[in-house]
Amino acid sequence: xxxxxxxxxxxxxxxxxxxxxxxxxxxxxxxxxxxxxxxxxxxxxxxxxxxxxxxxxxxxxxxxxxxxxxxxxxxxxxxxxxxxxxxxxxxxxxxxxxxxxxxxxxxxxxxxxxxxxxxxxxxxxxxxxxxxxxxxxxxxxxxxxxxxxxxxxxxxxxxxxxxxxxxxxxxxxxxxxxxxxxxxxxxxxxxxxxxxxxxxxxxxxxxxxxxxxxxxxxxxxxxxxxxxxxxxxxxxx
Amino acid sequence: xxxxxxxxxxxxxxxxxxxxxxxxxxxxxxxxxxxxxxxxxxxxxxxxxxxxxxxxxxxxxxxxxxxxxxxxxxxxxxxxxxxxxxxxxxxxxxxxxxxxxxxxxxxxxxxxxxxxxxxxxxxxxxxxxxxxxxxxxxxxxxxxxxxxxxxxxxxxxxxxxxxxxxxxxxxxxxxxxxxxxxxxxxxxxxxxxxxxxxxxxxxxxxxxxxxxxxx
Numbered sequence: 001x002x003x004x005x006x007x008x009x010x011x012x013x014x015x016x017x018x019x020x021x022x023x024x025x026x027x028x029x030x031x032x033x034x035x036x037x038x039x040x041x042x043x044x045x046x047x048x049x050x051x052x053x054x055x056x057x058x059x060x061x062x063x064x065x066x067x068x069x070x071x072x073x074x075x076x077x078x079x080x081x082x083x084x085x086x087x088x089x090x091x092x093x094x095x096x097x098x099x100x101x102x103x104x105x106x107x108x109x110x111x112x113x114x115x116x117x118x119x120x121x122x123x124x125x126x127x128x129x130x131x132x133x134x135x136x137x138x139x140x141x142x143x144x145x146x147x148x149x150x151x152x153x154x155x156x157x158x159x160x161x162x163x164x165x166x167x168x169x170x171x172x173x174x175x176x177x178x179x180x181x182x183x184x185x186x187x188x189x190x191x192x193x194x195x196x197x198x199x200x201x202x203x204x205x206x207x208x209x210x211x212x213x214x215x216x217x218x219x220x221x222x223x224x225x226x227x228x229x230x231x232x233x234x235x236x237x
Numbered sequence: 238x239x240x241x242x243x244x245x246x247x248x249x250x251x252x253x254x255x256x257x258x259x260x261x262x263x264x265x266x267x268x269x270x271x272x273x274x275x276x277x278x279x280x281x282x283x284x285x286x287x288x289x290x291x292x293x294x295x296x297x298x299x300x301x302x303x304x305x306x307x308x309x310x311x312x313x314x315x316x317x318x319x320x321x322x323x324x325x326x327x328x329x330x331x332x333x334x335x336x337x338x339x340x341x342x343x344x345x346x347x348x349x350x351x352x353x354x355x356x357x358x359x360x361x362x363x364x365x366x367x368x369x370x371x372x373x374x375x376x377x378x379x380x381x382x383x384x385x386x387x388x389x390x391x392x393x394x395x396x397x398x399x400x401x402x403x404x405x406x407x408x409x410x411x412x413x414x415x416x417x418x419x420x421x422x423x424x425x426x427x428x429x430x431x432x433x434x435x436x437x438x439x440x441x442x443x444x445x446x447x448x449x450x451x452x
Contacts, residue, residue, distance in 0.1 A: 003328060007397065014395045086384065086408065127358070127388050129351040149402050152409060156383060160390030176432060216423060 001032050006150050013157045019165045023056045026158040030136055033143040033151070037063070037116055038136040040162045043079055053132070055162040063114050075103040082123035082133045088152045090141075091119035115139050120148075122155030134159050175234055179213040182206055184235045186226050240437035241297050241364035246290035251439040255296055258303040260284050266343040272406070287317055287340070295364050295436075297357060305344040305361050309368065312336040312378070318412060322380045325412035326399035331376030336414070337369055339379045359429035362392060366425050367436055369417040377415040382408050389415060393424030 001009075009029045013022055030038055037060060042053035050073040057064050066072070073079045077094040096104040111119075116137025124132040134155040143151070175183070185195045196203045210222050217228040229235045244252045263283035267273045276283050291314040297305040310316045316338035318326055330336075344358045369377050378399065379385070389396055395416040402411035415421070426432060 003401075007328070010397070014390075124387060125384060127351070127355050127391065146401075149409065152383060153386070153398060153402065153411075156386045157390065160387045164390065164393060 001029060001147060001150055003150075005029075006154060009154060010157045013154075013161050016161075017165065019056055019162055022158055022161050022165065023058055026056075026134075026154070027058050029154055030151075033147060034138040034141050035120070035136040036138055038134060039064075040132075040134045040159050042130060042132040042163075043082055044073060046074060055132075055159070055166045059137075060114060063111070063116075066110070072107050075101075076107045077101075077104045078119065078121050078135055079133065082121065083131055085123055086125055088120065088122040088148065088155070091121065091135075091137075094121070111137060120151060122152055122159070124156070124159050132159060132163075175213055175216065175229070176209075179209050179216075180229075180235055182209050183213060183226055183229045186210075186222060187230060187235055239297060239299055241295050241360060241435050243368065243436055243438040244294040244296055245292070248439055252296070254301075255298055255303050256294065257282070259294060259296055259306050260288075262303055262306065262345060263341055263343065266345070267341070283341075287315070291315075293368070295361065295368065297361060297364075304347065305357050306341065307339060307343075307361055307365060308341040309365070309377075310338045310340070312338055316340075316378075318378050318380060322412055324400070325380060325403060325410070326378070328398065328400045330399060331378065331397075331414045335373065335375040337372075337374050337377050339365060339377050339415075342379075342381075356429065358388075359392060359425065360431065360435060362389070362394075363422065363425045363429050363431055363435045366394075366415075366417065366422045367434065370419065370422055371436075374417045376417055378412060379415070380410065380412045383411055386411075386413065392428040394421050 006029075009025055013025050016022060016025070026038065026040075038058045039054060040056040040058075041050060042055065044050050044053050049068065049071065051068050054064075054068075059067070067076075077096040078091050081089060081094040091108070098105045111117075117139055118141045119135060119137045120141065120143070121133050121135040124134070126132065136151075181199065182195055185198065190198070192203045192206050195206055199206075210225060213229070214220065214222075214225045217225050219225045219228050226235075242252070242255070244256065249256060260282035264276070264278065264281050267283055268277045276285070278284070287308070287310060291310055293309045295307045295309065296303050312319070312333040317340045318338045342361065344354055344361065346354065365377060383402055386396055386398075396413045397416070399412040399414055402409045404410070426435075429435075
């Protein structure tokens with residue numbers, strides 16, 4: 001991957017709003033180095049399932065199901081290493097005792113059986129204290145040394161974009177309480193005059209609120225703004 | 238949550254105590270905690286050649302105590318990026334006449350939760366973006382750990398690496414540009430749980446928000 005390709009991929013990843021597109025863009029970039037499968041996931045603490053933490057799965061379905069169902073995350077040496085390092089690593093660097101730690105060996109063997117002999121993992125440590133990673137598997141990695149840092153960067157962008165798109169909680173605070181109130185009245189068919197009388201504010205002010213809400217929701221008309229707010233569940237019908 | 242004070246050459250005389258705290262906190266954080274020994278000074282204050290009249294400091298002050306700070310320079314003046322870290326920014330640069338360089342970001346650990354710290358950090362991010370927008374900037378550059386890309390991405394900011402990262406003191410460090418626009422301010426405000434202006438300042442003569450002291 002050349003620098004310009006990386007910058008283009010980063011730019012595109014930050015532009016798309018569909019998690020599937022983040023998955024596709026990431027897969028395309030990773031395939032250049034032989035990676036055929038990857039996962040972008042938060043890492044659960046002991047006793048929790050990984051299922052609700054997975055942000056994007058580019059794993060084969062069979063592996064996804066086995067990994068989730070058998071709670072492999074808690075014995076997977078790659079996932080466990082993420083808790084102890086901020087720097088990316090090859091799966092072979094996630095060392096464990098093959099004799100004593102049979103469960104870890106089994107996870108790595110089974111990954112190899114489905115075509116992930118080798119891998120590279122970028123750990124993520126979020127500001128709120130939670131952990132995650134983007135882990136990539138390959139039959140055989142074909143990656144020059146300098147690509148390591150490019151993949152590190154790409155991994156960070158894919159991860160946070162997936163996290164942002166899959167976790168829309170900030171969007172709930174997108175609208176001000178007044179905008180939410182006005183859109184809610186509009187959603188039940190009230191005209192601007194009705195709303196103006198109900199809330200005791202001028203129609204001019206209401207139009208301003210619609211305009212502001214529309215800008216945030218990236219819509220052009222009042223109706224589109226209401227539809228979008230409903231779709232994002234920013235207002236209740 | 239307090240507002241963020243804008244301190245520059247015009248009103249620095251109204252912030253002598255707070256600026257002194259700011260330089261001492263910077264020494265504590267960058268020399269003490271992060272081990273940047275080249276910044277060490279016998280008076281325990283981190284003041285370098287860029288702390289001149291071209292610098293703008295953003296300070297979060299709680300009950301008289303400076304708890305977070307940042308420094309900004311216009312790229313039309315010498316900056317840390319152009320003078321010290323030019324090697325990290327050799328791919329492409331944003332337009333210099335509409336860019337700011339952001340340095341010396343710190344948020345003090347106050348024995349609180351990660352969430353409390355994050356709220357203070359995010360307030361600072363809002364302040365940086367509002368300041369840049371009000372001055373009609375298009376980009377903010379910074380040098381920092383790669384993990385900052387995730388921190389800014391989490392609040393909806395678009396960043397562009399300016400050069401190949403380098404391992405400095407054992408951690409991957411890069412120069413990057415943050416796109417300045419209303420959407421970035423809005424998403425930062427949403428992430429910080431804030432509405433409206435977050436900037437304040439004592440007797441700002443020009444360019445700033447209305448004079449108001451949020452002591």
